[in-house]
Amino acid sequence: MKNFFKKMVVGILFFSAKQVLLRHKPVVIAITGSVGKTTTKDFVYEILKEKFKTRKSQKSFNSELGVPLTILGLPNAWNSPYEWIQNIIKSLFIAFFSKDYPETLVLEIGIDRPGDMEKITSWIKPDVVIMTRLPKIPVHVEYFKTPEDVIFEKFKLVDVLKSDGVFIYNHDDALIANRLSDVRSKTIGYSRYLSSDFTAGKDRIIYDKDNRYPTGVEFIIEHDKETKRLFIADTIGTQHIYAVLAALAVGNYFGIGLETSIKNLTDFKTQPGRMRLLAGIKSSLIIDDTYNSSPIALQNALETIGELQVEGRKIAILGDMLELGDYTKDEHYRLGKLSARYVNNLLVFGKFSKYFVEGALSAGMPESNIRQFDSVKKCGLFLQSLLSLGDVALVKASQGSRAEKIVLEVMYDSDFAEDLLVRQDKNWL
Numbered sequence: 308m309k310n311f312f313k314k315m316v317v318g319i320l321f322f323s324a325k326q327v328l329l330r331h332k333p334v335v336i337a338i339t340g341s342v343g344k345t346t347t348k349d350f351v352y353e354i355l356k357e358k359f360k361t362r363k364s365q366k367s368f369n370s371e372l373g374v375p376l377t378i379l380g381l382p383n384a385w386n387s388p389y390e391w392i393q394n395i396i397k398s399l400f401i402a403f404f405s406k407d408y409p410e411t412l413v414l415e416i417g418i419d420r421p422g423d424m425e426k427i428t429s430w431i432k433p434d435v436v437i438m439t440r441l442p443k444i445p446v447h448v449e450y451f452k453t454p455e456d457v458i459f460e461k462f463k464l465v466d467v468l469k470s471d472g473v474f475i476y477n478h479d480d481a482l483i484a485n486r487l488s489d490v491r492s493k494t495i496g497y498s499r500y501l502s503s504d505f506t507a508g509k510d511r512i513i514y515d516k517d518n519r520y521p522t523g524v525e526f527i528i529e530h531d532k533e534t535k536r537l538f539i540a541d542t543i544g545t546q547h548i549y550a551v552l553a554a555l556a557v558g559n560y561f562g563i564g565l566e567t568s569i570k571n572l573t574d575f576k577t578q579p580g581r582m583r584l585l586a587g588i589k590s591s592l593i594i595d596d597t598y599n600s601s602p603i604a605l606q607n608a609l610e611t612i613g614e615l616q617v618e619g620r621k622i623a624i625l626g627d628m629l630e631l632g633d634y635t636k637d638e639h640y641r642l643g644k645l646s647a648r649y650v651n652n653l654l655v656f657g658k659f660s661k662y663f664v665e666g667a668l669s670a671g672m673p674e675s676n677i678r679q680f681d682s683v684k685k686c687g688l689f690l691q692s693l694l695s696l697g698d699v700a701l702v703k704a705s706q707g708s709r710a711e712k713i714v715l716e717v718m719y720d721s722d723f724a725e726d727l728l729v730r731q732d733k734n735w736l
Contacts (some may be wrong), residue, residue, distance in 0.1 A: 312388065316372075322402070323398035323401060323402035324401055325380060326403065327408070331541070333411055335431060336411065337431065337436050337437070338416065338462050339439070340439030341436050341601065342439060342442070342601065343549060343684045347550040348363055348364055351413050352413050353575050354572065355413070355561065359561055362380065363413040363414075365377065365637075375398075377414055395660055402523075414431075419452065421451060421460060422448040424464055428464060428466070428565070431467070431470060434472045435468075435472060437475045437553050438475070438480075439477060440470055442601070443482070443688070444631065445457045448632055450704070453643055462489075467724070468491075470492070472493070473495060474492050474494045475556045477553075478497060479497040484496075497552035506529045507552055508527050508534075511547055520619060521615060522541070523539050523542060528552065530555070537573075542577045543615075545580070545611070546606060547582070547583075555568050557694060579726075580599075581598050583596075588691065589694050589698075591619070591694045591700060591717070593718055594612060594699065597703060597704060599706045600626070600627075600703050601628055617697060619695065619698035620650075622691065622693070623703075624710070626656050626660070626683070627704055627708055639663050640666040643665060644667065647671055650701070651674065652676045653687055654680065655677075656685075656704075657704065662681075664677055672719060687713040687717065690713060691717055711730055
């Protein structure tokens with residue numbers, strides 16, 4: 308009965324969303340990839356909203372249910388049948404009687420299993436597709452025969468681009484660049500290492516006035532002989548640089564100049580749980596990257612903490628990377644080994660955490676610097692006792708691990724957790 312109800316709801320929402328697109332014909336910007344979709348979506352929205360009436364996916368509404376909800380402007384009703392019935396009624400009204408509708412939609416498009424992208428592209432034909440990054444071992448690979456099958460599934464979104472559309476892609480990613488010959492639409496590349504249409508360089512971490520803790524990241528952007536500087540506060544990491552470049556490319560495509568776009572991003576704050584810098588107890592610093600985890604995202608996070616120049620210890624608190632299938636053991640081992648290069652202490656939890664430990668030990672991290680826990684609660688309480696002045700702690704795990712509970716134990720402004728942490732609404736709590 309439950310599955311029947313879900314299929315009915317999804318079917319009606321799909322129908323209603325399709326009707327809305329047919330009636331109002333908004334410009335559709337679709338974002339896919341394995342990392343950085345939400346941050347890219349937010350930056351694109353910040354640039355476009357000043358010129359166009361724009362709607363973006365709320366939070367990470369990128370599934371077969373989330374995409375039509377975004378198009379219809381309706382909330383997730385979670386486990387409430389009554390609220391889902393309300394959504395159905397509202398969706399039909401919006402489909403046939405709505406008058407005021409956004410000019411532009413910025414949609415995240417995610418996939419979990421084979422066939423997911425085909426369901427979406429059967430009724431959504433985007434004007435712009437942004438491809439963020441396609442790592443060798445992508446998240447959700449557990450449900451596909453090979454990593455290449457995940458890439459093939461994501462590229463189905465590019466295949467349905469409108470004839471006059473544009474494909475905006477990460478030019479540093481060889482897995483994407485090698486497929487450009489199959490793309491018939493106009494292409495715009497962005498990059499940090501290779502030269503492209505939008506290139507970032509000279510990025511550096513900015514520290515506070517006492518030169519003790521990082522406060523954000525600054526970098527130079529080059530496009531068409533124009534050079535601009537941008538500072539993003541309260542976060543670090545290259546994934547935000549890539550997200551900015553993709554958004555600037557979108558803005559330029561829609562006639563918004565580089566200077567105007569950068570001005571629109573000046574005061575923007577990235578969403579919680581994505582390499583956010585939070586004050587910790589005992590004058591420590593927490594790097595909150597608890598939204599989700601995958602091999603490439605964790606590697607980037609470890610490399611970022613490794614770049615920091617701080618007085619105290621660098622501590623990594625790592626939980627399971629889920630949905631990796633046959634790659635689970637090897638990837639946890641590899642990243643445990645990598646952590647020994649970049650951090651002083653390693654705290655781990657989850658059913659795959661032993662592989663982090665094995666990797667770190669094999670790379671020479673002292674056993675005394677490694678602790679393994681059977682719950683996030685115990686891990687958080689131990690971290691409370693471990694932290695001291697000048698320490699920097701990176702917390703990262705897949706969504707199912709609920710690692711934000713660890714951050715809550717050690718953040719200074721715990722009274723503001725609802726605004727600063729992921730998964731703080733009543734349904735998650």
